[in-house]
Amino acid sequence: MPTASPLIIALDYASLDAALCMADRLDPSRCRLKVGKELFTRSGPDVIDALHGRGFEIFLDLKFHDIPNTVAGAVQAAAEQGVWMVNVHASGGRRMMTAARERLDNQGLATHLIAVTVLTSMETADLAEVGVEASAADQVERLAALARDSGMDGVVCSAQEASRLRAHCGEDFLKVTPGIRPSFAVAGDQRRVMTPADAMAAGSTHLVVGRPVTQAEEPMAALAAIERELPGAEPGY
Numbered sequence: 744m745p746t747a748s749p750l751i752i753a754l755d756y757a758s759l760d761a762a763l764c765m766a767d768r769l770d771p772s773r774c775r776l777k778v779g780k781e782l783f784t785r786s787g788p789d790v791i792d793a794l795h796g797r798g799f800e801i802f803l804d805l806k807f808h809d810i811p812n813t814v815a816g817a818v819q820a821a822a823e824q825g826v827w828m829v830n831v832h833a834s835g836g837r838r839m840m841t842a843a844r845e846r847l848d849n850q851g852l853a854t855h856l857i858a859v860t861v862l863t864s865m866e867t868a869d870l871a872e873v874g875v876e877a878s879a880a881d882q883v884e885r886l887a888a889l890a891r892d893s894g895m896d897g898v899v900c901s902a903q904e905a906s907r908l909r910a911h912c913g914e915d916f917l918k919v920t921p922g923i924r925p926s927f928a929v930a931g932d933q934r935r936v937m938t939p940a941d942a943m944a945a946g947s948t949h950l951v952v953g954r955p956v957t958q959a960e961e962p963m964a965a966l967a968a969i970e971r972e973l974p975g976a977e978p979g980y
């Protein structure tokens with residue numbers, strides 16, 4: 744039974760064993776899991792099979808960014824592993840995103856396909872250094888509109904932009920927001936952050952949380968504390 748929880752826990756680990764130890768402390772009825780570049784590069788598809796076997800839905804966060812044909816093939820490969828969600832970089836452009844969309848549709852693959860706008864570790868000054876003169880919020884809005892027009896199901900953005908995107912791209916357009924920092928957590932390398940409650944109120948559809956849960960002594964207690972911060976939330980969501 745798929746969970747209705749908006750929580751996605753990031754499993755950023757350097758080995759399959761370490762990731763599975765954490766997964767075994769979490770509850771698939773109360774969160775999804777995110778597999779990113781470090782873990783997937785170490786473990787390959789085995790981690791996906793192992794987490795599916797434990798009942799979790801998986802966001803495979805590999806942020807594909809390449810020429811259209813290559814990204815379409817990578818997205819197909821991810822979706823054929825049965826993952827719930829996969830992503831590409833919106834800055835790869837319209838033809839890249841459209842190729843990925845068409846490949847999933849032509850193959851009858853229902854995996855959610857979303858696009859990263861501006862990393863939550865970046866702020867406006869970081870964008871200027873890479874030649875983007877817009878503010879982070881304006882660049883997110885621009886890339887989100889391109890992603891929507893290119894057939895994406897939603898975007899990765901910070902919760903700080905969620906309300907703006909809700910107004911421009913609609914309620915149904917997914918707003919998957921990392922940079923979530925509950926009241927008990929430190930920001931670390933994240934720059935555009937928000938608490939779980941504020942993120943949900945702003946229009947985030949899914950909250951990505953890593954270290955505040957995975958580095959807690961009691962991960963399920965940390966997850967429960969986040970659930971308590973969510974408006975109207977109850978454990979088991």
Ligand SMILES: O=c1ccn([C@@H]2O[C@H](COP(=O)(O)O)[C@@H](O)[C@H]2O)c(=O)[nH]1
Pocket residue numbers: 753754755779859861862863864899900921922923933951952953954955
């Ligand atoms: O813009 C982005 C895109 C992806 N991420 C990923 O989310 C988690 C966040 O982990 P925390 O420990 O809660 O900071 C991590 O896996 C990132 O790779 C992101 O943070 N920002």
